[in-house]
Amino acid sequence: MATTTAMPGRFAASAAPASSFWDLLLAVTLRDLRVKYHGTFLSYFWWIARPLTLGLVMYFALGRVLKIDIENHAAFLLSALFPWFWFQNGLHSATNCFVANSGLVKKVQFPRIILPLSVVLGSTFEFVITLPVLVLLLFITGINPDWTWLAGVLPLLALELALLCGLGVLVASLNVYFRDIGPGLDSVLLLLFYLTPIFYPLERVPDGYRQVLLLNPLTPLIEEWREMFLFGDMPGLDLWPTVVFSVVAVAAGWFALRIIGKNMADAL
């Protein structure tokens, strides 16, 4: 029997709870998805409404009014807007998850990482389930679905999911102490939207600026999504900056939660 008086304080429980991490994660994710769209008549439509609206606006403003010449402009916009909104929604909603669930965090002991991960998983689900709509829209614009999509979508999904998990856990944890993260992140996301070649092609960005854009880890990711959908290209080695950044993000998120998680109930 250990009876030493350790410094600092030590907590040891001999029996772990029986609940499985993954069951809990799945249950919370599904509950939140059900709750979010319960009472809306057009739930599925709302998942695609935002990229579609912005796509329409840009198609009109850039293509028809400013007459910017981009080949298959509608497909060009949609193939980047869908993965972008996944990223934006996921990160935005992860920020507040600990603060919003402070009642639970302060009263129940459970793996804290469940909360940000369930939010990120929820937005991933919304994205995956809208992919058929994207395929249909691309088909309407004249792009025939390609078998390489099936193989190419997996690494891109996995990579963007890893990036979101890492960043989501990081911002959610930091937001416990720095409440500026919430409003600040919205501005960062807005900036990031313009610093990522979503509604303009990367090759038209002047030299010098282009190198700056390439520092943005989302640039290769969005480019690869687009090239896969438009030209059937398999995602390739161009993605390495995103991969490196994702690994760093996951490590940073894990580290931040390790430090902040223990005292989270006292800090909230």
Next chain:
Amino acid sequence: MLSNGASPYAVQLGDVSKRYLLDPQRPWRLKDVIARPKSLISQLTAKEPFWALRDISLNVKHGEILGIIGHNGSGKSTLLRILAGISPPTLGTVEINGRYGALLELGAGFHPNASGRENAYVNALFMGMSKDEAKAALPSIIEFSELGPFIDQPMRTYSSGMYLRLGFSVAIHVKPDILLVDEVLAVGDADFQEKCFEHFRTLRARNTTIIIVTHNVDTLIDFADRAISLEKGRIKREGAPIEVVQDYMNALRRESPAMERAFQRALAGHLAQEAMKAGVVSAEMLGIAGSERPDG
């Protein structure tokens, strides 16, 4: 961690202290850190330390029922939070031998827009049940909660009593070896409270260790095997519930005239009841009741 599985104690606390750093500026703002980069460090060191718990040493045997009593702010809830592993002790050691369930707040994390059934399931998982356990227990949880057809309604439509019943029902189905209860029974109607205590008695028969925080001295005397009273984060008195309660009540009466009056009323009522049992004539009863307010 070094327990050999045969530890006679369910809970062992060794000189546990908990310090909170009082800081009106919490949560920190980026502004402060940017304006004065050293402020993070200086804030950490310059904060007013507040010791919510001081040198708490306590052993609770398997199957024992321990009552904790104390003023508001004496550290009762902090102690339970530490026992539940939600908040780490600043100093000292906590050792828990067995699966614990905590009733710190009934229905913590219930989602108002999800149905009672879904909330019960998710809550059961949060409280440590496995998926299979939770699914198997769900019918019994729903039955105990007496919610009937309302179980499939969104929880925002529930009354606070219904909310409570479902929360309690989930919590007791976790089947913990050690149950931590924080004042949750103060709310809810008499019928529900009785049902809870009935359940606690079956838990006791199952050799479940129960640590209960309460302001209700009757509960403590009836129910607990042993009691401690906390004052300013320290254990003030430990022993048989009746002794601890007496000591606590005496302290309360000394400090608060309102408590003294309430005590006199309760005493009069108690004596009247005793008198009734003993078959004493009603005139005498009135006489005792008349002494309720000696100073008018």
